[in-house]
Amino acid sequence: MKKLLIGLCACVLCFSGCGKTYEKGARIVISNPANISSVASCVSPAIVGICGEQENGESVGSGVCVTESGYILTNSHVVHDCNVITLFLSDKSTTTAQIVYEDTVLDLAILKSKKAIPYLELGNSDELEVGQDILAVGTPLSLTLVHTFTKGIVSALNRTLKVSSTKGEGYMQNLIQHDASLNPGNSGGPLINQSGQVVGINTLKISSGEGIGFAIPSKSFKSLITSFSNKINYEIPHLGVYGFDNEIATYHGKNNLGKGFYVLDISNDSPLNLVGMNKGSVIVGINDKTISNALDLKDELYKSSAGERMKIEYVQDGKKFSGVLILT
Structure with a gap:
């Protein structure tokens, strides 16, 4: 959890969107990107529920698949110190996943799903503008509210917040601030633009305010995901x-x-x-x-x-x- 900020958690179940059935590992294409309701109806197959087993219980959150080979983006606090990670897919089946990358300060984790699932394209967070419509996807409060979409606007860009993590104090930089409703159940869920692209990963909100949520921008992980997906046994080089x-x-x-x-x-x-x-x-x-x-x-x-x-x-x-x- 972040100091003075509330981290969010979620689980997701369901499958097929836009009235289409997607093959495993297929990219979801939005037929009418100008229509925000069309976007919302299409993206669900790429969103997963995450349950991580820990020594003293379990952690529950959500994630989104962003590559053909089954790489899942989520928050570090959803999967940190988990021994077994189970993904709940939108066709109501399950599979397991392993952590391939984790940054506890940025609150980002990349998982590799054992099973290929439909995926969403990564958008360019540098192209976002203040006032632009966005969608946040998650499961607020209860599993009875699966695949809940909330609409909002980009409130500000390039926010820097000082936070506490398992490695001590650090800084989360270049965050996207938005006013789409976030509640416990949204951790690791995607922030989606009007073209159905993932432009951020929701991570936290200000606990003492209303409509002040934050997402990790896609620029923070787009090159990283590409390297993991395209290079065999990729490891981040050491610059020191x-x-x-x-x-x-x-x-x-x-x-x-x-x-x-x-x-x-x-x-x-x-x-x-x-x-x-x-x-x-x-x-x-x-x-x-x-x-x-x-x-x-x-x-x-x-x-x-x-x-x-x-x-x-x-x-x-x-x-x-x-x-x-x-x-x-």
């Missing part, structure tokens, strides 16, 4: 760098920092040591892509694999440097 960007800096009274990733520390086994980077450097580019914040850095890293070359640009003592390293 720790730092912050200007959004986090505002929490510490530093309001005039420019764009980039500010390096606080570099591990002894980091490949950055081989290009001469030191503490206090600012990473401003990777593989000719501008690095404006921590999310940009993660996105480029998730596109890469161990053993690949990475061009890195950084500013150190007021001078700009570049180098090429081999990821480990």
Whole structure:
């Protein structure tokens, strides 16, 4: 759970949408994306209920399939420390899943389903606009309310929240704020745009307010999912760098920092040591892509694999440097 914020949980059961029966592993295509009710009726087959067995009980939540090969997105707090994870599919069958990735600070987990199921396409959260209609899907309060859809609008973009996790305090960045109703039962459920694409994963809401919910943006995991889906036995390469960007800096009274990733520390086994980077450097580019914040850095890293070359640009003592390293 997040400090001063309520995490959400859900379970989902049901199958077939838009009056169609989807083959296992088929991408769900929205026939009338301009009609929000048509979108709602189509996406259910890709949404799953999740029940995780823990030492002292069970955790219940929801998730959404986003690849042909059965990768499921959900929240870390739904599956953390679970020994067995069962997925409840919308055709009322069940299957098991394994955790392939977990980030307890971001509250994101990726599961691999044993069985292929219909999936939704990932949208581009960078294209969202304030005031745009969105749908949140989950099972609020009770299993009798399965596949509940709530409609809202994007209230704000790129929110940063300081939270507590199993690894201590951290920052959830670039969150999508929206006013679609979220209740216990919505954790890990998708935030869906008018084209039926997953643009976020609902994670929490402000407990002391109304209509203030947050979703992890698709940019935070789109490259990661693609690598897991397309690369055999994918593992995130080790960069070994720790730092912050200007959004986090505002929490510490530093309001005039420019764009980039500010390096606080570099591990002894980091490949950055081989290009001469030191503490206090600012990473401003990777593989000719501008690095404006921590999310940009993660996105480029998730596109890469161990053993690949990475061009890195950084500013150190007021001078700009570049180098090429081999990821480990």
